[in-house]
Structures are given as structure tokens and as C-alpha cells.
Amino acid sequence: xxxxxxxxxxxxxxxxxxxxxxxxxxxxxxxxxxxxxxxxxxxxxxxxxxxxxxxxxxxxxxxxxxxxxxxxxxxxxxxxxxxxxxxxxxxxxxxxxxxxxxxxxxxxxxxxxxxxxxxxxxxxxxxxxxxxxxxxxxxxxxxxxxxxxxxxxxxxxxxxxxxxxxxxxxxxxxxxxxxxxxxxxxxxxxxxxxxxxxxxxxxxxxxxxxxxxxxxxxxxxxxxxxxxxxxxxxxxxxxxxxxxxxxxxxxxxxxxxxxxxxxxxxxxxxxxxxxxxxxxxxxxxxxxxxxxxxxxxxxxxxxxxxxxxxxxxxxxxxxxxxxxxxxxxxxxxxxxxxxxxxxxxxxxxxxxxxxxxxxxxxxxxxxxxxxxxxxxxxxxxxxxxxxxxxxxxxxxxxxxxxxxxxxxxxxxx
Amino acid sequence: xxxxxxxxxxxxxxxxxxxxxxxxxxxxxxxxxxxxxxxxxxxxxxxxxxxxxxxxxxxxxxxxxxxxxxxxxxxxxxxxxxxxxxxxxxxxxxxxxxxxxxxxxxxxxxxxxxxxxxxxxxxxxxxxxxxxxxxxxxxxxxxxxxxxxxxxxxxxxxxxxxxxxxxxxxxxxxxxxxxxxxxxxxxxxxxxxxxxxxxxxxxxxxxxxxxxxxxxxxxxxxxxxxxxxxxxxxxxxxxxxxxxxxxxxxxxxxxxxxxxxxxxxxxxxxxxxxxxxxxxxxxxxxxxxxxxxxxxxxx
Numbered sequence: 001x002x003x004x005x006x007x008x009x010x011x012x013x014x015x016x017x018x019x020x021x022x023x024x025x026x027x028x029x030x031x032x033x034x035x036x037x038x039x040x041x042x043x044x045x046x047x048x049x050x051x052x053x054x055x056x057x058x059x060x061x062x063x064x065x066x067x068x069x070x071x072x073x074x075x076x077x078x079x080x081x082x083x084x085x086x087x088x089x090x091x092x093x094x095x096x097x098x099x100x101x102x103x104x105x106x107x108x109x110x111x112x113x114x115x116x117x118x119x120x121x122x123x124x125x126x127x128x129x130x131x132x133x134x135x136x137x138x139x140x141x142x143x144x145x146x147x148x149x150x151x152x153x154x155x156x157x158x159x160x161x162x163x164x165x166x167x168x169x170x171x172x173x174x175x176x177x178x179x180x181x182x183x184x185x186x187x188x189x190x191x192x193x194x195x196x197x198x199x200x201x202x203x204x205x206x207x208x209x210x211x212x213x214x215x216x217x218x219x220x221x222x223x224x225x226x227x228x229x230x231x232x233x234x235x236x237x238x239x240x241x242x243x244x245x246x247x248x249x250x251x252x253x254x255x256x257x258x259x260x261x262x263x264x265x266x267x268x269x270x271x272x273x274x275x276x277x278x279x280x281x282x283x284x285x286x287x288x289x290x291x292x293x294x295x296x297x298x299x300x301x302x303x304x305x306x307x308x309x310x311x312x313x314x315x316x317x318x319x320x321x322x323x324x325x326x327x328x329x330x331x332x333x334x335x336x337x338x339x340x341x342x343x344x345x346x347x348x349x350x351x352x353x354x355x356x357x358x359x360x361x362x363x364x365x366x367x368x369x370x371x372x373x374x375x376x377x378x379x380x381x382x383x384x385x386x387x388x389x390x391x392x393x394x395x396x397x398x399x400x401x402x403x404x405x406x407x408x409x410x411x412x413x
Numbered sequence: 414x415x416x417x418x419x420x421x422x423x424x425x426x427x428x429x430x431x432x433x434x435x436x437x438x439x440x441x442x443x444x445x446x447x448x449x450x451x452x453x454x455x456x457x458x459x460x461x462x463x464x465x466x467x468x469x470x471x472x473x474x475x476x477x478x479x480x481x482x483x484x485x486x487x488x489x490x491x492x493x494x495x496x497x498x499x500x501x502x503x504x505x506x507x508x509x510x511x512x513x514x515x516x517x518x519x520x521x522x523x524x525x526x527x528x529x530x531x532x533x534x535x536x537x538x539x540x541x542x543x544x545x546x547x548x549x550x551x552x553x554x555x556x557x558x559x560x561x562x563x564x565x566x567x568x569x570x571x572x573x574x575x576x577x578x579x580x581x582x583x584x585x586x587x588x589x590x591x592x593x594x595x596x597x598x599x600x601x602x603x604x605x606x607x608x609x610x611x612x613x614x615x616x617x618x619x620x621x622x623x624x625x626x627x628x629x630x631x632x633x634x635x636x637x638x639x640x641x642x643x644x645x646x647x648x649x650x651x652x653x654x655x656x657x658x659x660x661x662x663x664x665x666x667x668x669x670x671x672x673x674x675x676x677x678x679x680x681x682x683x684x685x686x687x688x689x690x691x692x693x694x695x696x697x698x699x700x701x702x703x704x705x706x707x708x709x710x711x712x
Contacts, residue, residue: 082443091440092438101541114466
């Protein structure tokens with residue numbers, strides 16, 4: 001690292017801001033535009049990135065963390081040149097390759113060769129380079145025997161392996177990596193980590209976007225934390241990791257008690273807990289399947305609201321948070337005056353004690369634009385025959401085997 | 414938190430180096446041609462190659478099906494309009510002229526209607542990878558061009574079988590095809606960029622294509638219309654598709670067909686179809702280029 005300090009940074013980002021304009025109602029036809037020239041002009045602006053500046057040194061493994069909707073993926077897409085930025089500038093030294101999604105543009109009806117060559121060219125190789133590297137790519141993916149097959153006959157694992165191999169073989173100096181590691185089986189994930197570690201050791205510059213602090217602490221030299229499109233912290237993984245956790249817990253607390261929070265476009269009017277049999281209960285057994293239901297009254301037309309249920313223990317810790325935001329599924333559109341029941345089922349791993357559900361209802365997005373906050377209305381008790389004493393009791397699986405004293409730790413099996 | 418710190422001060426704190434810094438090249442947002450012409454061309458060819466391969470090897474009879482569409486249309490029109498209601502009159506080799514027209518129109522229709530939704534269809538690509546956006550419509554036109562060349566082979570065989578003599582005039586065909594491809598490319602870029610915002614471009618263009626078919630002298634030749642309505646006949650040649658077809662018939666099928674210059678009423682007036690074709694190309698390029706940076710966000 002010390003030698004890299006004397007050289008200009010591999011990636012420089014200065015005062016970058018990015019704003020999205022999403023039309024209130026998507027007018028997608030010319031007819032609508034002609035018939036209602038004034039309507040549909042109402043646009044909601046969303047500031048995705050606010051004055052971001054940082055520099056990544058050559059050979060650095062740089063993490064970008066943040067909750068959903070914090071702008072981290074937007075930043076990566078700006079760096080990749082997929083989105084244009086509104087203000088600010090970005091510079092890079094060296095060839096850059098993007099791993100935002102693997103195997104983009106793969107055609108299921110073509111064999112490996114055609115797909116690899118096209119994907120390679122897409123990612124920045126020349127046609128000659130792509131053809132020359134085909135052999136290496138197919139070997140790395142361990143798909144030599146299957147190269148004649150059309151991609152539609154590949155298993156999803158084979159698909160991912162092929163895609164990852166192409167991306168790796170592009171051998172850029174700077175890599176932009178989104179959370180592609182979430183795909184593939186455990187063995188393949190390990191292989192990915194091995195590759196990333198190798199690249200790190202080879203002195204490549206890596207920008208890695210994730211919301212998983214564990215991965216960050218395992219791999220990164222330095223981390224940047226984003227929230228609401230702003231840079232909140234930058235520095236050592238440990239330090240930023242703590243800040244990140246703090247942010248996660250306090251986010252649901254922001255509105256002051258007393259007045260009911262939110263803009264009231266919709267309200268949670270009722271909430272209760274159901275047991276496995278679907279009966280409304282205020283006592284549940286640990287280990288059983290439970291469902292929390294909330295009834296929402298819509299006072300305006302709302303598209304894709306988000307609902308987050310926090311289960312809070314008597315000390316005020318949010319022990320479990322169930323949210324529609326993480327799942328990325330759209331919740332649907334609702335008319336003014338409509339009522340809807342939101343139900344979420346979960347395995348009850350909560351430690352014994354009393355819990356109070358807090359429901360946050362928000363506009364579409366990361367859950368920051370609150371419509372209503374429902375709290376202090378009910379509580380329930382979790383009973384358990386035996387508990388280990390932690391906040392939650394997660395069923396764990398133990399394996400125990402003997403190891404030799406001279407065997408280094410971590411290399412068992 | 415930052416206050417009024419100047420750019421330079423901020424940079425200096427980021428890396429303590431004396432002297433000017435080489436920060437490398439700027440990262441630009443997406444554009445129609447990012448990466449330069451060379452890369453654009455390479456990608457276009459690679460995509461078109463794969464598309465073409467898919468169509469050829471996608472089904473057992475690949476090429477035969479590809480050929481079927483224009484040939485079936487031709488057979489029907491041939492029977493109806495030369496045997497039952499003769500439209501070609503005493504024109505030499507009207508069936509050859511008809512087939513040539515259908516093949517050229519098929520190219521134009523395939524290139525443009527295929528292009529309308531192409532950018533939206535490849536949404537995944539556009540949102541995940543940085544590449545020159547214009548390759549998507551260009552690849553559609555290129556794939557259609559491959560088909561055109563294959564279809565022209567059939568036209569040539571049909572022409573020779575009908576006793577058309579090869580002449581030096583045939584050499585004039587490539588420039589005409591290039592002009593047609595230029596026109597088709599312009600429309601493709603324009604339509605694919607507009608479709609991102611306005612989804613009714615699709616039905617509108619379907620209708621426009623149908624009108625174009627009848628307005629391009631394919632079925633009813635220029636000579637037949639001229640006898641009834643001279644101004645209308647000349648006016649139709651302002652359409653680049655009609656002008657190209659008329660000139661191609663003149664050069665390839667039989668000199669008895671009026672040349673485009675004669676048909677429009679003087680060589681100088683050829684500026685109109687030429688201008689329309691080049692204008693469409695420039696307009697398409699301009700619109701696409703303007704829309705390109707935002708396509709990924711608006712999909």
C-alpha cells in the first residue's frame with residue numbers, strides 16, 4: 001500500500017450528484033401526451049447521490065456499503081458509465097470492468113462459444129481477444145464437456161460459472177463488483193472469493209458494493225458508508241461497520257413520539273398476531289410459525305407502498321425486522337379508500353419475553369418517506385421451554401471432529 | 414461537513430503528491446457511440462452475427478422460412494395482379510420487377526419494425542453494461558441486410574430464369590442498396606429511441622409501413638399510375654424507397670422502366686428522395702444520441 005500512496009488514485013470521484021426524475025403517472029403513449037399535454041408533468045424527484053467525493057488508491061479493495069436505497073448501486077452504475085451524473089466528475093486510470101450482473105445478454109438458444117465471444121466483446125475485449133480467450137474461459141468454468149450444448153440446457157450453476165469466467169478473463173485493472181456473490185452455490189461462492197482475493201493480491205483495484213458488513217470486513221481495506229445518497233463515513237471496516245449497524249437500528253426511531261408520524265396518505269388501522277392455525281393470539285410458542293397481520297387504510301392513491309414491521313423487546317431492541325423493502329417485490333397499487341391486509345409469516349426464533357410490534361408504512365422506495373407509524377397498540381409474549389439466553393434462539397447444527405494439533409486452524413477437512 | 418474547500422485542496426488531501434496529477438481518463442455516462450466507431454462496429458457485427466445464427470439454426474428449415482415470407486407474398490400478388498387483374502400492363506418482366514420490389518420492401522419493413530422495440534427488449538443489457546447504445550438498432554438493420562443479400566440471390570436466379578440479361582447496369586445496384594440501408598438505419602434509430610418513451614410508436618409504425626407498401630410503387634408500377642395521374646406518380650418517387658426501387662427496376666430488370674430521374678421529372682428533383690433518406694439518417698442519429706444517456710433510467 002505504501003508504494004501506491006505516492007501514485008495518483010486509480011479512481012477519483014469529485015462532487016458527484018445524481019437525481020432521478022420519476023413521473024408520477026407514467027405516460028407511456030403519444031396519445032396520452034397529446035390528449036393531456038399538461039398532465040403527467042408532475043414528476044417526483046429523487047436525489048440518489050448528493051455531492052459524493054472520494055478517491056480509491058491503486059490496489060485498494062474498497063467497499064461501498066449502505067442500506068437498500070442508499071444510493072450505492074446508483075454510484076456503481078455511474079462509475080460503470082451506465083448512468084450519467086448531473087454534476088461532478090469521475091476519473092479512472094486503467095481498464096475497468098463491471099460485475100453488476102453476470103451473464104447479461106446471454107442467449108439461451110446459442111452455444112457457449114457464441115455467448116462467450118459476444119459477452120467478452122460487450123465487456124470490453126476486442127473480437128480477436130475474445131476468441132483467443134475462449135479456451136481459458138471454458139476451462140476456468142469447468143465446462144469443457146458441455147460447450148456444444150445450448151445455454152438453455154445448462155443448469156443455473158453452469159450458467160453462472162460461465163458468466164463469471166468471462167467477467168474474470170476480461171482482466172481489467174479496476175473492477176466494479178455488485179453483490180453478484182449472492183448467486184451460485186456455496187462452492188462457487190467460495191471460488192468467487194478466492195478469485196477476488198487473488199485479484200486483491202495481484203494489486204488490482206476493486207470497488208465492491210454490498211449491504212453485508214461481514215463480507216466487507218473479510219475483504220476490504222477501506223469502506224465508505226452511504227445513507228440517503230450521502231457519504232456518512234469513510235475509513236476502516238471495523239469503524240464504519242459499527243456506524244452502519246447504528247444507522248440500521250436508529251432508522252426506524254426517527255419520528256418523535258406524541259404526534260402520529262407520517263404524512264397520513266395511508267394509515268395502519270389494525271395489527272395482530274396469528275398462530276399456525278390462523279387464530280389471533282397474544283401468546284406464541286417459540287419455534288412455531290407465526291403471522292403478523294396489519295390492515296392498511298389508503299386515503300390517497302398509492303403505488304407500491306412499503307411496510308416494515310419491527311418486533312421490539314422490552315429493552316427496546318429491534319430484535320427482528322420484517323420488511324417489504326428488502327425483498328424488492330412490488331406491493332401493488334391501491335386506490336383511494338381501499339383497505340388491504342398485509343400479512344407476513346415467519347419462524348418464531350425470538351427468545352422468551354414480551355414483544356411490541358412497530359409498523360412503519362412508507363412511500364415506495366427505501367422507506368424514508370413515512371406515511372404512518374403504528375406503535376404501542378399491542379404486544380405479545382413468546383414462551384419457550386428452554387432458551388440459550390440470547391435475543392434469539394436460532395436452531396444451530398453442530399459437528400465435532402478431532403483434529404491434529406499441528407494442523408493449522410481453518411483447514412479442517 | 415466540507416465547507417468551501419476548493420477542488421485542489423480536497424485532492425491534495427486525498428493523495429499527498431507534489432506536481433500535477435494524472436488522474437486518468439474521465440468516466441463518461443452512456444452515449445450512442447461511447448467507445449468509438451471501431452468498438453461500435455465490432456459489437457454491431459457480433460450481435461447481428463448471433464441474431465442471424467439464431468434465425469438460421471433456430472429451426473430445422475431456418476433459411477427456407479426466412480425466404481418463405483417474401484415468396485408467399487409474391488406468389489399471391491403474382492397470381493392476382495398479373496393473371497387476374499393485370500397491373501403491369503405491357504411492361505417487360507413485371508413478375509421480376511414485382512419480386513424485386515417485395516424483397517426491398519421486406520428489408521425495409523424488417524429493419525424498421527424490428528428496431529422499434531429493440532432497445533426496450535434488450536433492457537437488461539442497457540441497464541447492466543456500458544456499451545455504445547446505438548449498436549442495438551444497428552444490429553437489427555445489419556441482420557436484415559444479411560437477409561436482403563440472401564433474398565437478392567433468389568431475385569437474381571428468378572430474373573435469369575425469366576430471361577433478364579445481366580448488364581453493366583447491375584453495378585448500379587449496390588449504391589442504391591446503401592442508400593436504402595442508410596434510410597432504414599435512420600428510421601430504426603429514430604423509432605427505437607422514441608419507443609422508449611412512447612409505446613404507441615409500435616402500432617403507428619405498423620400502419621405507416623402498410624401505407625408505405627402501397628405508396629412505394631411495388632404493386633402498381635410507376636408506369637401504370639403515370640397513365641392515370643402523372644403528378645401522383647411523380648410525387649410518390651419522393652419516397653426514397655420508391656425512388657430506389659424505380660431506379661433498381663430501370664437498371665436491373667429492364668430499361669423500359671423509367672429511371673428514378675425520369676419518373677420524378679428531372680434529375681435535379683432527385684434531391685428530394687435523397688434528402689429524405691439522408692435527413693432521416695441524421696435525424697435518427699441526432700434523436701438517438703440525445704436520448705442515449707437517459708435510456709437506462711427511463712426503461
